[in-house]
Every structure is written in structure tokens, then in C-alpha cells.
Amino acid sequence: MGVPVWSVDPRTGKQREQVAVEATAEEVDAAVRAAATALPALADRSVRARLLRTAAGLLERDAEAVVASADAETALGVPRLTGELARTAFQLRTFADVVDEGAFLDVIIDHPDPDAKPIPRPDLRRYKIPLGVVAVYAASNFPLAFSVPGGDTASVLAAGCPVVVKAHPDHPATSVLTAGLLREAAVAVGLPADTVTLLHGFQAGIELISHPLVAAAGFTGSIPGGRALFDAAAARPRPIPFHGELGSLNPVVVTPAAAAERAEQIGTGLAGSFTLGNGQFCTKPGLVLAPAGDAGDRLVGALTGAARDASAGVLLDGRMRENFLRGAAARAALPAVTVPVAAGDGDDPLAVRPGYVVVDASELAAPGAYDLLLEECFGPLTVVVRYGDPEQLGAVLDRLPGNLTATAHLGAEEAATPDGSAAALLTRLGALAGRVLVNGWPTGVAVTAAQHHGGPYPATTSTSTSVGATAIERWLRPVAYQDTPQALLPAELRDGNPAGVPQRVQGHP
Amino acid sequence: MGVPVWSVDPRTGKQREQVAVEATAEEVDAAVRAAATALPALADRSVRARLLRTAAGLLERDAEAVVASADAETALGVPRLTGELARTAFQLRTFADVVDEGAFLDVIIDHPDPDAKPIPRPDLRRYKIPLGVVAVYAASNFPLAFSVPGGDTASVLAAGCPVVVKAHPDHPATSVLTAGLLREAAVAVGLPADTVTLLHGFQAGIELISHPLVAAAGFTGSIPGGRALFDAAAARPRPIPFHGELGSLNPVVVTPAAAAERAEQIGTGLAGSFTLGNGQFCTKPGLVLAPAGDAGDRLVGALTGAARDASAGVLLDGRMRENFLRGAAARAALPAVTVPVAAGDGDDPLAVRPGYVVVDASELAAPGAYDLLLEECFGPLTVVVRYGDPEQLGAVLDRLPGNLTATAHLGAEEAATPDGSAAALLTRLGALAGRVLVNGWPTGVAVTAAQHHGGPYPATTSTSTSVGATAIERWLRPVAYQDTPQALLPAELRDGNPAGVPQRVQGHP
Known part of the structure; x- marks a missing residue:
């Protein structure tokens, strides 16, 4: 009779009906x-x-x-x-x-x-x-x-x-x-x-x-x-x-000027993007480079508030849920990582809560260090990397694999200055990804002639x-x-x- | 000091000079x-x-x-x-x-x-x-x-x-x-x-x-x-x-009408194309489907004369020469193959003479039969397949791997008739190759915007x-x-x- 194919309800984990055979x-x-x-x-x-x-x-x-x-x-x-x-x-x-x-x-x-x-x-x-x-x-x-x-x-x-x-x-x-x-x-x-x-x-x-x-x-x-x-x-x-x-990490770079101008807005925007659809988007921002210092602290503060307010949700299937919980726990357990909002079980039996972790860019400087943080974790989790200067930022970008998207949050003056550091940053991000965004969030992929949803391996083959x-x-x-x-x-x-x-x-x- | 890289004269087989090291x-x-x-x-x-x-x-x-x-x-x-x-x-x-x-x-x-x-x-x-x-x-x-x-x-x-x-x-x-x-x-x-x-x-x-x-x-x-x-x-x-x-066989199909109209011209044209540059072109016509019967006989007769008249030449290197002679001999030795003009040693010590072999399409009907004839033989050799009817022609085309080119020689009326057998043949050839030619020869690849020099594997990867x-x-x-x-x-x-x-x-x- 063949191997049965069941439709399963992820909210209960129960089989709904046999749909077909393999x-x-x-x-x-x-x-x-x-x-x-x-x-x-x-x-x-x-x-x-x-x-x-x-x-x-x-x-x-x-x-x-x-x-x-x-x-x-x-x-x-x-x-x-x-x-x-x-x-x-x-x-x-x-x-x-x-x-x-x-x-x-x-x-x-x-x-x-x-x-x-x-x-x-x-x-x-x-x-x-x-x-x-x-x-x-x-x-x-x-x-x-x-x-x-x-x-x-x-x-x-x-x-x-x-x-x-x-x-x-x-x-x-x-x-x-x-x-x-x-x-x-x-x-x-x-x-x-x-x-x-x-x-x-x-x-x-x-x-x-x-x-x-x-x-x-x-x-x-x-x-x-x-x-x-x-x-x-x-x-x-x-x-x-x-x-x-x-797969894709979808890095986001927040410049010091952007953080100084819009820390809270960026923090809440990020929470909205990485928790959208319970983090189950290939364009989820999974690695966020935020500046050290006061403005960056305000960004992280806003992110914490918004991430705590975000609702728990049920993931697509039980295996994904287990992988997510295991992946979030493994990242949270890394020595130099702090956990402002812990991802984990939600109130509903099969729901999960979003969370994020923070690490200093200096920890990622050495090749091979904290590789796990540079891997996609499918579900509502993101990694914030605090960087002190452009060199630290560059060293982290150097370690990234290919991505579907890469995003820059820029200050108003940077965004209006040709041939400056922002232009160089966008060129750098273009080498890492197939879509470069400015002052936006990568979740949401418009279906238009100019869209490009692909990028260097492993984003696409x-x-x-x-x-x-x-x-x-x-x-x-x-x-x-x-x-x-x-x-x-x-x-x-x-x-x-x-x-x-x-x-x-x-x-x- | 490293492995020496020598420039070699293929006309003598002697080393000319050491050019570099590996x-x-x-x-x-x-x-x-x-x-x-x-x-x-x-x-x-x-x-x-x-x-x-x-x-x-x-x-x-x-x-x-x-x-x-x-x-x-x-x-x-x-x-x-x-x-x-x-x-x-x-x-x-x-x-x-x-x-x-x-x-x-x-x-x-x-x-x-x-x-x-x-x-x-x-x-x-x-x-x-x-x-x-x-x-x-x-x-x-x-x-x-x-x-x-x-x-x-x-x-x-x-x-x-x-x-x-x-x-x-x-x-x-x-x-x-x-x-x-x-x-x-x-x-x-x-x-x-x-x-x-x-x-x-x-x-x-x-x-x-x-x-x-x-x-x-x-x-x-x-x-x-x-x-x-x-x-x-x-x-x-x-x-x-x-x-x-x-690699590419570059099949050529000669219709009965084309053979009836231009047997001699096609036979000599083919000889010119498969011997050009001593047959060392990726677009060399390596498999020619010619009709059985009188017109096809005349085509083959003209090919024989022109191939005998073609000059011997030195191949690019000694290994290629050996592979060519071995490949030509192996094809000539197949049971149902006849050899109107035998490829082989030329008069000059390292030269080779062009040649061709003939086989009946019925021999190629079974999958796996005479596979060797459907492989490229680099150098001045071609294979003529005589077919009796469109079904035999189709059965041979069905066995072909991907090609850079595929050529049809058509009669005047066929060439002027839309939606007829010639149009169907061109569609068939388009499925086999990246360039389809009518009444021409595939050697010679124009450098223009519309050129396509590629085709289904193994022509290109x-x-x-x-x-x-x-x-x-x-x-x-x-x-x-x-x-x-x-x-x-x-x-x-x-x-x-x-x-x-x-x-x-x-x-x-």
C-alpha cells in the first residue's frame, strides 16, 4: 500500500489525515x-x-x-x-x-x-x-x-x-x-x-x-x-x-550615525522583522552589527522591549521546533554571549518565544571563533554583534558567507554623501549578497522585474x-x-x- | 628548480625550448x-x-x-x-x-x-x-x-x-x-x-x-x-x-531532396569542412546522415574523391596523433562499417591523412550498438550514416548526445515550406544543439551578438x-x-x- 503521507497539525502535533502515499x-x-x-x-x-x-x-x-x-x-x-x-x-x-x-x-x-x-x-x-x-x-x-x-x-x-x-x-x-x-x-x-x-x-x-x-x-x-x-x-x-x-544570515549593519539618529526606531524595526512569521523567513535578519556605545545601547534597549512584547508562535513542524530550541540554547550557552531576551518555550504547549543574543565583535575577530553565530538559526532568533570601530565591523563582514540580502542603516548625512564611507559599505555588502537594502528590513520580497532573490553560496547554488x-x-x-x-x-x-x-x-x- | 615546461615542435616531435616551470x-x-x-x-x-x-x-x-x-x-x-x-x-x-x-x-x-x-x-x-x-x-x-x-x-x-x-x-x-x-x-x-x-x-x-x-x-x-x-x-x-x-559530434542531416539536388556539392563541402584545420575543430561535422539510394551514393562518391584529394597534415601534438590513429582504426574495424577512404599516416613522418567510414542506420537502431561511432574522434575523420526512411533517421537522432551544432541540408522546396517536415527537423535539431544551420557547414564560428557556441551536455556544462x-x-x-x-x-x-x-x-x- 506504500508509505503513507500524513497531514499533521503543528499546533497539536497530531495527524489530521492521510493525504497520499510516497x-x-x-x-x-x-x-x-x-x-x-x-x-x-x-x-x-x-x-x-x-x-x-x-x-x-x-x-x-x-x-x-x-x-x-x-x-x-x-x-x-x-x-x-x-x-x-x-x-x-x-x-x-x-x-x-x-x-x-x-x-x-x-x-x-x-x-x-x-x-x-x-x-x-x-x-x-x-x-x-x-x-x-x-x-x-x-x-x-x-x-x-x-x-x-x-x-x-x-x-x-x-x-x-x-x-x-x-x-x-x-x-x-x-x-x-x-x-x-x-x-x-x-x-x-x-x-x-x-x-x-x-x-x-x-x-x-x-x-x-x-x-x-x-x-x-x-x-x-x-x-x-x-x-x-x-x-x-x-x-x-x-x-x-x-x-x-x-540559507542566509541576512546581515544588517547599523552605522553609529544611524544609531544616534534612530536607535529606538531601528531596535523596534529589527524586532518586527526577525519575529515576522515566527522568524521563518529566508530573509530574516539573523546577524545585526550595531555600534558599541550609548546609541547602540539605546538600540539594544528598544530591541529588548519589543522582543519581550512579541508574541510566541507555533513553528511549521515539530522537528523545526526542536532544532530551533536546541540552536537558540547552544548560542546562548557560548561563553562570551549575553542573552537579553531568551528564546524558548511559549505558553502554548508547542509555541516558541522569540529571543536574541549579543556578542562583542572582538570575539568574532579570529577565523573559526564562534562559527555557530555565523550560521542561520531558522526561527525567531537573531544575533546582535556590537562593534567598536570600522575595522572590527570589517573583520566580521570578512567572515560572512553569501547571503540573500544585506542591509545598511545609515545616518541622514551618510545617505546623502556620494563616494564616502556609506558608498564603500554598500559595495562591500553587494559583494556579500544579492539584494542590498538601505534603511529597511529584508523580510518582504517584492515581486517585480528588478527583484533579485539570490546571492553568493550558500544563499543560492x-x-x-x-x-x-x-x-x-x-x-x-x-x-x-x-x-x-x-x-x-x-x-x-x-x-x-x-x-x-x-x-x-x-x-x- | 621545478618541473620544466617545454615548447615542442609537432612537425618533428622535438623540444624547442624550455619556456617555464610548472x-x-x-x-x-x-x-x-x-x-x-x-x-x-x-x-x-x-x-x-x-x-x-x-x-x-x-x-x-x-x-x-x-x-x-x-x-x-x-x-x-x-x-x-x-x-x-x-x-x-x-x-x-x-x-x-x-x-x-x-x-x-x-x-x-x-x-x-x-x-x-x-x-x-x-x-x-x-x-x-x-x-x-x-x-x-x-x-x-x-x-x-x-x-x-x-x-x-x-x-x-x-x-x-x-x-x-x-x-x-x-x-x-x-x-x-x-x-x-x-x-x-x-x-x-x-x-x-x-x-x-x-x-x-x-x-x-x-x-x-x-x-x-x-x-x-x-x-x-x-x-x-x-x-x-x-x-x-x-x-x-x-x-x-x-x-x-x-565535445560535440555536430550531426549533419542531408535530406533525400537535398541529395537529389546537390549531391556532389554537399559531398565536396563536407570534405572541406571535416578536414579543415586537420579536423581539429570542436565544430567538425563528425556524423553525417545521408540518404540511401542513388543520390546518396553520388554524395558519398563526391566525398570520397574530395577526401582522397585532401592533404595530410600534422596534428597539434603526438598524443593527439596517436589517439586519432587509434580512434580511426577502431571505427574502421567495426563489423558493419565500410571504409571508402582510410585515415592513417601521411607521407611526412608525423602527418595524418583524412578519412571517413560508412555505416547503415539500421546498425545504429539498437541502444548501445556502435556507441563508438557516436563519440567525437578529434582529427580529420567523419562517420557517414546511410538512412532509408525518416524513422531510421529519427532513431539515430534519438541516440545522439548534446552538440554545439546541428546542420540540415534541405531541398529548395523543403526550405520554402513552413510547417512541413523540414520545420519539424529543425525543431528536432534545436533540441540537440545550440546552433542550427541550414545548407551550410558548422566549422567557422562567427563572432556576433546572436552567436551561440554551446549546447546540451556534453557540448557545454x-x-x-x-x-x-x-x-x-x-x-x-x-x-x-x-x-x-x-x-x-x-x-x-x-x-x-x-x-x-x-x-x-x-x-x-
Whole structure:
């Protein structure tokens, strides 16, 4: 009968219902082969756009049931999940617009030139085609926006690739529900239902990454899990691109001037950001560099008050709760660390309370010292590092791994001075992260064309983004046509531009 | 005193001179660290453009010495190498133009929108920054255009990255000469000489790919060598992008109509293409699907005549010569293979003669059968597969690995018919390769914006190109700035576009 897949209520730890069984190797193979048969039908861009818009509409039609299911499985709460559903529908429609516009095809046309030096040039016309079946590994912390109907799936379908989603075990019922909606959308626009297929099970996820017909993968999750799949993708006889978003500390630097001007505001803002969604965001600010001295003390004071006032909450699952409590305790137990607000058990049996710890930058100066404080602790905990001077600040930044985001809180004069220390700080932060923020908080990732949600390893395993319009680039590869008759060219590459897509012709956009 | 690096004359097999010694692990580390110090100075785009143009000028200034050195080490001949030098200078200047224009920065600007649904939008501005030090592994068969001053180096410098080149052992003297010119160019424009550093030695190449400060790598060479480096790049604690161009069969499909119309022209054209440069091109047509029957017989007859007339030539080195002779003999010895023109020793002691073999498509129908014929044989040999019908053709195409190119020779009516069998064939070939040609030959790779020199594995280890303007994309990653004051933004992202680069603002290019 197979290994059962249960939906579990994290508020009680109790099983809610058996949702499915884990996929066997044969079922993984069948799902991938079924998805592959949908590839030719997805070549039509207008059908893809309709698929994405239809899926958004179905998600909204069944919003109540989807949100209720997600809340029951994740304890993220109805307001947050209602917002997440709206964001997910918005992402699907945004990618429909991307498909319609066609700029993602990167059409470049160079006319022949028999007189070109050093050698004559042929007619060359290049655009991008879908890679093939894409495997998507859903995230724990966004049961919609980074899961079955999320940004990876939307960008994969927009690119013209069928998708096989590996459900996250934290929300299997929601996965089944939303996969059903995507399949319904496919059928509604005349595509095979298997344009989207769904799999459950850890072992199924491993089989999936090695399947010969899988051409690329997207992943959102932990460093160990993502790295294991990345390694498997690279070790295949035919390696495939693996776009994984793994982990991030999201450092925040508060300058002395910023602290002097806005200590309390920054302290409370930080508390709001690191406790948002019970700290279960990949963009949670996990390491905050605050100046020593009076202004920094006021910042920490405000943080203490706000962190104590923050409510306890239930984490996504029991294992995460144990890891969080163990991780918070281990950090609090380090010799030079102080604990103004201790993270720990909440009043409700399975809830946890947010907390933070403080350490002096001098303790982090030596390579290898306090490595644990430079690792992400998933959940409502942050680490404040007090620094005395720019050298100490720089020494800590030197030790940081890659990040999704890096934030600077600056004083008013710094923020208005080009070529000064603030500009140098932003360049430094840009080397550490894929998104640099000034006077803001990294939680909250806008879905726009200019967004970049990625960063140096381990933030991501590639140079790509998983949020924003350019996320579609991950699932495409260029093909150039040389001296090909007009009649045989794809419409996007023909003279007169019958497909109406942006073309860069003879170097002119 | 270190392991000596000798320049060898392939025409005699004799050592010419000791050029250098192989780099020790300490020297690799020193070269990478020296290169890394050049990163900040390369941030200035105008300096990069001047560097590339100055390098092109110096290469032309010393053309005679460079060509003489390359010819002495590779036996490729002065005319070919004179052309290759012109192409190399052209590539350098093309990338200078790419740097000046700035489209490669992919600037996207989204203004803030406090009323945006589902949530307010911040100000987001994204462009691309250099990855850091890049390792370039030079090719055997292009001592200039794909080696020290070649396309990888040009695109790396254009992107703003310092480069450490691992010289190919087939042309160490030319590598030293051209690295000196690049370093002279760097100093001439006010950059550190170590913007470009050079290493010799197999072991040094392995140390290089694992160096913590190396951020990406480019490679042109064999499948085993490239795969070993790819695996090492993926296995690092911090994996890095590895853009390798490894191997390609470059299938050619001749339709019955094309053979009926132009059998002799296709046969002689094929001979010219597979023997060009003694068959030492990554785009050599190595597998030709020709129809059975009379027209196909005429094609093969013309090929036989032209292949017999083709001159013998010296290969790049003695090991390559041995591999070629062994590979050609092994293919000729297969049971169902016939050998109209046998490849083998030439009249000159170290020369080889071109040849080709023929096999019936039915022999290739079974998976695993005659695998050897579906592997690249570097040197002047090609495999002609005679097919009886479209099903036989399709069965052979189904067995092919990824390729740099795939070519169709079509009849006049086919070439003018949309939505017919020729269009389907081109789609099929596009799934197999990164460049699709009609009625041409894949040798000869134009350096233009629309070029794509890459393809599904093993043609390349990524979805990128190593030729053409978009090759620069390999060495960049995006960074988004959120809510950053104008004074602190890079010039390319500011309002009013003071840097004068293409900007996509609010969705409008």
C-alpha cells in the first residue's frame, strides 16, 4: 500500500489525515515521463499565458479552502496565508505578462555581411527555448508562494517547461489541493493535465533529481538538503542546472550615525522583522552589527522591549521546533554571549518565544571563533554583534558567507554623501549578497522585474533569482539559427517580427 | 628548480625550448591572490574597454612574432594563425564595444509604488556585477582565439573580472608571449599587471579550480578533462559556475531532396569542412546522415574523391596523433562499417591523412550498438550514416548526445515550406544543439551578438556560450538595490541615467 503521507497539525502535533502515499521509483519515472509528453503543447506562448492566468483565477476561486488547508498544516495563520495566496496569484499573472511580452526570449538578430572583417558573416538569429521537464522542490515556509503553485512553478511554466513538483512534507494536503488546481487549469486551456505532476516522499525527491528526462531543478530549503540535491544534480551522467535557495544570515549593519539618529526606531524595526512569521523567513535578519556605545545601547534597549512584547508562535513542524530550541540554547550557552531576551518555550504547549543574543565583535575577530553565530538559526532568533570601530565591523563582514540580502542603516548625512564611507559599505555588502537594502528590513520580497532573490553560496547554488521576472531565465537555453530560410524560422526570429516580440536587430534594441 | 615546461615542435616531435616551470601550489595561490587585488580597479568600465582595445593593438603590433611562435608549436600554419590573430583582436574589440554600450549590465529599475497590490512596492534597481577572479583553461586547437588572449579572457575582462589563465601544454611559448602582451596592456591603461596571470602545469590546473578566491571558470577541451574540472568545481565547499565546452559530434542531416539536388556539392563541402584545420575543430561535422539510394551514393562518391584529394597534415601534438590513429582504426574495424577512404599516416613522418567510414542506420537502431561511432574522434575523420526512411533517421537522432551544432541540408522546396517536415527537423535539431544551420557547414564560428557556441551536455556544462557578445553573461551576477538613496547608487542605476547605459524602467526598455 506504500508509505503513507500524513497531514499533521503543528499546533497539536497530531495527524489530521492521510493525504497520499510516497511515490515509488516507478511512480517517479511515470510522473516525469507523463510531464515530458506535455512539452510540445507548451511551445505555444499564448497557451502558457492563459494557463498561468487560469491557474491564478482557480486559486482565487478556491481561496478559502486553500488557505484553511494551509493554515491547518502550517499554523501560519489565515491573514498571512490570505496575503500569500494573493501574492501567489499575482506571481502567476506577472509571469503571464512576461510570456506575452516575450523579452525573456532574448531575441538577437544579426544580418549577414559578406564584407565583414576578419571573415564574412552568416545570418544568425538567436532566441531561447525551454530546457525540458523541470523538478521543483517546494519550501516548508511558504505553502503557496514557494510551493506547488509558487514562483518556481510559475516561472517554469512561463518558460514552456512541464513541471514535476516534490511536495514539502509540512503541507501535503495543500500540495494536493493546489496541484489539482494547476492540473485543472492546464486542462481548461487545452493542455495535458500532466503539464504539472506532484510527488510525495523524501526518496522520491532523490529519484527525481537523477531522472534522465529531468532537465533542471529548482529548490527552496535547507543547506544540507539543498546541497545533497545539488551534488546529485552535478554527479549525473548528464549534469543539470540546480537552482537552489538554501540559507542566509541576512546581515544588517547599523552605522553609529544611524544609531544616534534612530536607535529606538531601528531596535523596534529589527524586532518586527526577525519575529515576522515566527522568524521563518529566508530573509530574516539573523546577524545585526550595531555600534558599541550609548546609541547602540539605546538600540539594544528598544530591541529588548519589543522582543519581550512579541508574541510566541507555533513553528511549521515539530522537528523545526526542536532544532530551533536546541540552536537558540547552544548560542546562548557560548561563553562570551549575553542573552537579553531568551528564546524558548511559549505558553502554548508547542509555541516558541522569540529571543536574541549579543556578542562583542572582538570575539568574532579570529577565523573559526564562534562559527555557530555565523550560521542561520531558522526561527525567531537573531544575533546582535556590537562593534567598536570600522575595522572590527570589517573583520566580521570578512567572515560572512553569501547571503540573500544585506542591509545598511545609515545616518541622514551618510545617505546623502556620494563616494564616502556609506558608498564603500554598500559595495562591500553587494559583494556579500544579492539584494542590498538601505534603511529597511529584508523580510518582504517584492515581486517585480528588478527583484533579485539570490546571492553568493550558500544563499543560492547559482547566480539566478527565484523571485521576480528574471526567474524565468533559469529554465531556458539559447539556440542560434544560421542561414535559415524565413519559412523555417520560429516566428519570433522572422523578419517583420510577426510574433511582435522585442528583437535586438543589428545591435539595436 | 621545478618541473620544466617545454615548447615542442609537432612537425618533428622535438623540444624547442624550455619556456617555464610548472606552478607549485604556492605559486597558484600567489597568482590567484595577485589577480584578486586587481578586482577593484576593474570596476571602471571605461578602463576595461581601453584594456581590451589596447590588448588588441599590442597583439597586432607583435603579430609576426606571435604567429611564428604559434605555428612553431601547433603546426596550424601561418595563414590560419594570421586569421586567428585577426579574429582574436576582433573579439577583444567587440567586447570593448559591449562594455561601452552597457546592455550586458541588464539594468532594471522599478519605482516604488505605495499603492501596489497585493503589497506596496519599494524602489528596486538591479544590475550585474563581476563575480571575482575567473580561471580560464586554454584550448589546444586555438592557441590565440580560445587561449590566453581569447574569447574567455576577453569576456572575463569585459565583465570586470581578473583572470588567471591555465596555459595549454601544446603552446606554452605562445601563452607566455600573449600573456605578456595582456599584462603590458593592463599596465598601459593604469591597471595592475596581475589583472591577467598565467600558470603552467596539469596539477596547477587542479589546484586552481579549488582555490577559494576563484569565483568561476571557463574551459575548452576534452570531455574527460572538462568533466574532471566540472566535478571539482561542483565539489568545492562553495561550488562555482564552470562553463566548459567539452565535445560535440555536430550531426549533419542531408535530406533525400537535398541529395537529389546537390549531391556532389554537399559531398565536396563536407570534405572541406571535416578536414579543415586537420579536423581539429570542436565544430567538425563528425556524423553525417545521408540518404540511401542513388543520390546518396553520388554524395558519398563526391566525398570520397574530395577526401582522397585532401592533404595530410600534422596534428597539434603526438598524443593527439596517436589517439586519432587509434580512434580511426577502431571505427574502421567495426563489423558493419565500410571504409571508402582510410585515415592513417601521411607521407611526412608525423602527418595524418583524412578519412571517413560508412555505416547503415539500421546498425545504429539498437541502444548501445556502435556507441563508438557516436563519440567525437578529434582529427580529420567523419562517420557517414546511410538512412532509408525518416524513422531510421529519427532513431539515430534519438541516440545522439548534446552538440554545439546541428546542420540540415534541405531541398529548395523543403526550405520554402513552413510547417512541413523540414520545420519539424529543425525543431528536432534545436533540441540537440545550440546552433542550427541550414545548407551550410558548422566549422567557422562567427563572432556576433546572436552567436551561440554551446549546447546540451556534453557540448557545454552550462547553458551559456563561449563565443559572441552574450559570453560576458557567464562572469556576472545580479545585485538589486532596495530603497537606496540616489547619492549611494552606482551611476548605472541612478535617475537621469548619468552612465548612459540601457535601462529598463518600469517595464519599458
